Amino acid sequence: MKLNPRHRQILWATVKRYIDTAEPVGSKILAEAYRFDLSSASIRNAMNALEQAGLLFQPHTSAGRIPSDSGYRVYVDELLAPSEDLVQQMREAVLQELGEELHRTLESFLERAARLLSMLTGCVALITAPTGVLTSIRHLRLVPVSEGHVLLIVVTDNLQTRSLLLDLPAEVSEDELEPINNFLNTHLSNRTLKDFASDQSEPLWQEFRAWAEFLRSLVEVIREEILAPTVGQVFVSGLSTVLRQPEFTQPQRLWEMVSLLEQERLNLGALILKDGAGQRVTVRIGSENPFTPMHSCSLVSRTFAYQGVTLGSVGVLGPTRLPYDRAIASVQATAEHLSSSVFL
Known part of the structure; x- marks a missing residue:
């Protein structure tokens, strides 16, 4: 159901009233509480349409209506205007x-x-x-396991070991893994997740420009999978x-x-x-x-x-x-x- 301005106004008021009172809301109550320029019958028709759309429901016969989960979702996503004043009030508190x-x-x-x-x-x-968060890398190594795949093994300072199977890019040969391992251990040992967040090692990749993308992806894997x-x-x-x-x-x-x-x-x-x-x-x-x-x-x-x-x-x-x-x-x-x- 595409809500017109009247439906949105009535849904907002119904949710707001129910949050405030925990009592089912009727058309007469809305007419009195919010001074809509609408008759009780018009409000009631709008509430009937909202009920048919699954946004409101009656907890029992002859009661007023209360919001459904879908009604709350529309209220939160579309009708709840963000209040910077309220956020600032909470910040001060x-x-x-x-x-x-x-x-x-x-x-x-x-x-x-x-x-x-x-x-x-x-x-x-x-x-x-x-x-x-403070766990740091003690040692890491890339080990070839099959054509086009390497196993990343990381030992942390608390002696826990994690391993992940990764694809080896075509531009990186198995013969080049040893200098890459030396490079990684030289520059990544004793680093924590917090250190990775403020990574200033971009100039280091220039030393191994041919492997730069592979090295960046390794660092991301370590950050997201190993040290998360x-x-x-x-x-x-x-x-x-x-x-x-x-x-x-x-x-x-x-x-x-x-x-x-x-x-x-x-x-x-x-x-x-x-x-x-x-x-x-x-x-x-x-x-x-x-x-x-x-x-x-x-x-x-x-x-x-x-x-x-x-x-x-x-x-x-x-x-x-x-x-x-x-x-x-x-x-x-x-x-x-x-x-x-x-x-x-």
């Missing part, structure tokens, strides 16, 4: 609470950030601190707050949320680390989430980084009836602050 720089330990800092994010949004806050951070500790705050929401008055829903955070914490951390890649805020709504207990929830997330290296992720989890504008602004502000404050 984060700065006031967390300060201008990292104090004490990273763990205590991220715990404080999670508590603040939960307080700002009324949701469960999740902040991840990945491991492996994995989820470490996940800091969670605000469970008691979100469980006071009307959606969790049912014992089954409550148990599912508690179980999710207890049993799937690392998977949730991995999800928000993946979703927030690219320094953008991502919103998963209802059934878009991969875990069944999350199908009545929405997840808003973004990563934080330093010099291009992803250090962790920030997310909030709450019922689909969450204040998306505030959640998005809070996640964005918190991720920005952590990016400028956490130096690993």
